[in-house]
Amino acid sequence: xxxxxxxxxxxxxxxxxxxxxxxxxxxxxxxxxxxxxxxxxxxxxxxxxxxxxxxxxxxxxxxxxxxxxxxxxxxxxxxxxxxxxxxxxxxxxxxxxxxxxxxxxxxxxxxxxxxxxxxxxxxxxxxxxxxxxxxxxxxxxxxxxxxxxxxxxxxxxxxxxxxxxxxxxxxxxxxxxxxxxxxxxxxxxxxxxxxxxxxxxxxxxxxxxxxxxxxxxxxxxx
Numbered sequence: 001x002x003x004x005x006x007x008x009x010x011x012x013x014x015x016x017x018x019x020x021x022x023x024x025x026x027x028x029x030x031x032x033x034x035x036x037x038x039x040x041x042x043x044x045x046x047x048x049x050x051x052x053x054x055x056x057x058x059x060x061x062x063x064x065x066x067x068x069x070x071x072x073x074x075x076x077x078x079x080x081x082x083x084x085x086x087x088x089x090x091x092x093x094x095x096x097x098x099x100x101x102x103x104x105x106x107x108x109x110x111x112x113x114x115x116x117x118x119x120x121x122x123x124x125x126x127x128x129x130x131x132x133x134x135x136x137x138x139x140x141x142x143x144x145x146x147x148x149x150x151x152x153x154x155x156x157x158x159x160x161x162x163x164x165x166x167x168x169x170x171x172x173x174x175x176x177x178x179x180x181x182x183x184x185x186x187x188x189x190x191x192x193x194x195x196x197x198x199x200x201x202x203x204x205x206x207x208x209x210x211x212x213x214x215x216x217x218x219x220x221x222x
Contacts, residue, residue, distance in 0.1 A: 007083035007090070007176070026051050048147040053101040058133055058149040061109045062204060063095040065121055065155040067181065076181040078117060078157065079205065083176060089200040092191070094208075095179070096150070105131070109153035117179040118167030121155035188213045 032044045052059045065078035084091045097112030099105070106123045113119055131151045157164065171177060182190045188209040191201050 009085055009088045046145055046147065051098060052149075053099055055102065056099045056105075058099060058105065058151050060096055060098045060148070060150045061105050061112065062150050062152045063109050063113050063155055064152060064208070065095065065113060065117075065119065065157050066184070067157040067159055069159055073183050075184045077184050077187060077208075078119065079180055079182055080116060081178040081180065081199070084200070087200045089198065091200045091202050092194055092205055093202040094204055105151050105153060109155060113155060115170045116175075116177050118169045119157050119179075120161060120163040121157040124154040124156055126154075184212065 026049055027047050028050050029045065029047050032046055034042055034044065036042055049059045063078075066075050067078070068075045078095065080093050080095055081090050082093060083089070095113050095116045097108065097116070099108050100111075103111070109123065110121070113121060131153070133149050133151055135149055136146070159165075167179075169177060169179070191206060191209045195201055
């Protein structure tokens with residue numbers, strides 16, 4: 001798959017927030033007044049999503065889906081290629097999506113996985129019993145400028161299941177997502193290869209790959 005996928009940025013123009021459909025409907029800006037460690041009052045400008053359901057602790061879920069079908073290849077992680085206009089490139093990402101009102105994070109993960117990739121999987125329970133909430137979600141910005149939150153949901157995908165014999169994504173009209181599998185053991189090298197080919201690597205995927213390499217490097221001491 002080409003890193004262009006036929007999509008390209010035509011122009012970039014200033015857009016006042018009041019004229020932005022996305023900003024008005026889904027993003028709010030505010031000024032935070034806080035006290036620093038020196039006792040002085042300071043201000044900080046930030047963004048927050050307006051779409052987080054009132055009954056949800058997070059805005060979105062990030063899905064780490066793994067299949068393990070071949071002893072020779074080992075576990076493989078499911079990634080996506082999707083053109084992101086702000087990046088001006090096709091971005092390599094984890095499946096992810098925003099929470100809907102009334103659903104749990106597990107239900108959101110199962111729904112988004114099937115909608116974006118066509119796959120059905122089994123949610124892996126968190127080892128500690130409660131998943132930690134991370135700041136920064138989906139395409140939103142990090143905690144320095146946003147209060148957006150996410151949880152990571154691990155999913156085990158069995159290709160032997162009938163639903164996974166011919167996975168068919170249920171994409172919206174403006175979604176162009178290509179799912180693909182990468183062996184976990186070579187994810188770091190594959191990210192570098194994709195980067196060199198012109199793809200943009202989402203930070204969550206990059207950090208995940210770097211974490212695997214750190215574990216390999218320091219495995220005897222861990």
